[in-house]
């Protein structure tokens with residue numbers, strides 16, 4: 004065996020090791036979500052599924068809507084939340100927050116990357132500084148503001164404050180900075196207005212940045228717990244993470260199989276968004292534009 | 296009709312003068328090449344003409360109209376960028392046509408002009424490709440097509456060939472010249488390559504450190520450089536310079552390079568010969584004017600030892616040391632020469648220059664004296 008091969012094998016072992024550390028808990032989650040509740044806390048932990056209790060999934064999704072069949076002997080911790088409805092809520096929130104962030108951050112990022120205006124640097128660092136302030140500090144003023152607007156306990160109240168994003172602005176600015184300024188100058192020579200420079204060249208060329216931002220924003224808000232916890236109180240307005248907690252709270256009898264089934268279901272949309280988005284992460288969108 | 300006048304054009308970046316009081320008058324249809332070493336302010340000058348850079352002082356006139364305060368898009372100039380700057384997400388057709396569509400030219404007219412331009416540049420079969428699907432030379436053509444399609448009053452080229460390999464560069468050079476003959480639009484062309492300047496220009500503007508060193512037709516600049524900078528920058532390999540003094544022996548005048556090498560003062564300097572005595576001078580001659588011995592008047596033979604040989608095929612470059620300076624001669628390949636051996640060389644008097652060592656300017660010669 005030569006040295007190159009040795010190195011390749013070593014690096015694979017290294018990667019497999021860390022992949023296992025990350026994937027094993029997930030495997031346990033999936034296996035346990037399919038178990039009989041009595042076996043869910045077995046020691047040592049069983050990594051692979053033992054029973055295939057698809058009823059746990061049925062519990063999560065439909066127990067709110069259907070009376071339980073008398074012959075069903077599964078989980079003792081049944082759910083009392085309208086889980087499909089919560090998924091729709093989460094989807095609505097994530098959809099509008101993502102669209103809003105991508106749209107506004109594309110504009111703000113461009114301004115900070117490419118336009119010259121008084122106070123630009125100061126304003127930019129001011130926007131960046133907002134990333135340093137924990138949500139726990141701003142949640143009370145936000146709550147007060149939203150309640151004055153009558154938007155607490157509504158999806159709109161969850162969406163609107165999440166649209167301006169300092170991180171998204173930063174991310175998009177970095178993408179715009181990568182686009183060579185010769186393209187802007189070429190457009191100017193070709194007779195473009197400032198708006199045309201942005202709309203016809205910079206905006207389309209920033210799509211990879213938008214896809215990254217969209218994936219991150221969608222995932223973040225899909226998993227977001229704290230803001231919905233504070234702002235939402237009616238169970239039909241819950242988002243998925245609140246619903247998962249509610250699954251646990253109901254009857255509190257020690258089985259976590261149903262909760263884990265809920266978690267598995269909740270992971271699926273985020274996974275789809277990621278796989279779908281990844282295809283659109285076009286590396287080398289600038290290829291062929293400038294040389295040297 | 297578009298002439299271009301630069302009057303006292305000056306640009307300072309944070310107090311650094313990058314373009315210094317540049318005056319050029321460019322005729323309609325002229326092919327002007329700005330040439331100079333990297334960093335001498337060529338691009339900055341071009342960008343000021345385009346309107347991409349503000350000027351600190353001076354005036355730019357295009358077609359007898361002062362354009363200092365006029366937007367780039369209204370100056371009627373088109374620019375070809377060094378790095379092409381193609382729009383990567385648009386196909387060739389769109390890249391070429393976008394300037395027309397943003398100006399509101401109607402569709403059929405756009406189509407006609409894009410097709411014409413594509414025909415001139417041989418891009419007909421590539422119109423629906425993206426820039427990334429093109430070779431370097433093809434991208435270069437698209438960049439030119441984008442300028443040509445507008446039929447502007449003036450073309451500005453900023454080192455358009457410097458990203459191409461040597462062979463393609465020579466080929467595109469010829470094509471640019473053809474295009475100029477065809478469209479006869481005024482062209483201002485920037486390059487650091489003196490060969491490009493010599494081959495393309497109607498007139499060359501040699502720049503150094505932001506200042507114009509000399510303006511003139513290529514042959515004129517080559518034959519009669521005015522400064523040491525121009526003499527060494529134009530021509531490859533560059534002109535040899537050797538410290539010298541002019542001495543008088545009896546009634547004859549000589550250029551004395553060192554104790555061993557004395558060359559009779561060439562005729563063209565006889566008019567002012569007494570003024571040359573006791574001056575700090577340098578003796579300049581081009582490699583191609585030192586050859587194997589040839590029989591003709593006005594030549595001076597001398598012996599040197601060969602340091603290095605560089606065969607080029609058609610000629611062989613001979614490097615030797617003269618009065619402590621390394622010099623170069625161009626001899627025919629048949630002329631036997633070998634490193635370390637002595638060789639007899641022959642200098643063409645009519646083509647030598649004397650340089651004032653204090654001002655670094657060439658001492659004017661009088662060929663008919």
Ligand SMILES: Nc1ncnc2c1ncn2[C@@H]1O[C@H](COP(=O)(O)OP(=O)(O)O)[C@@H](O)[C@H]1O
Nearest residue numbers: 308309313331332333334335336337338339340
């Ligand atoms: N935007 C700028 N800010 C400061 N200095 C600049 C700027 N653009 C060019 N320069 C300087 O001006 C000088 C001339 O640059 P340039 O015109 O690009 O030279 P050239 O095209 O002849 O190589 C260089 O020393 C360069 O560093």
Ligand SMILES: [Mg+2]
Nearest residue numbers: 337338339454
């Ligand atoms: Mg340059």
